[in-house]
Amino acid sequence: MDFITQKLEFLLRAIQTFAGGYAAVMLAMMGYHFMTKNRQKIDEAQDGVKNIVIGILIVVGAQMIVAWIKG
Template structure:
């Protein structure tokens, strides 16, 4: 029973990671196009957006440590 709950949690976390990584790739490509514009306001917005995407990726990929923790097993 406990292993099934852990497997469900791992599945949900991985699904969220997949969606978040896909969204991050989309936003990063949009910000990349904005970064190449000549309008300095757009360039600054793109830089800020890229920083936010990088922070989000660190958080999402940090969840991988939690998934490994769950996969290795926890004892109650």
């Protein structure tokens, strides 16, 4: 059972790392688009930030699952 727990924790950490890195890069890109004067880019940036917040919540959820598995 300990082997399964370790593999599941490794998988969740990998998802967390990938999602966190992706969120950071996308947040930087959306910040750049938000500073432009193009209204279409600003609207896209606002929608993108909403998606990034959802992604960050997924990362936090993965952290909570890992903490629960560890006990």
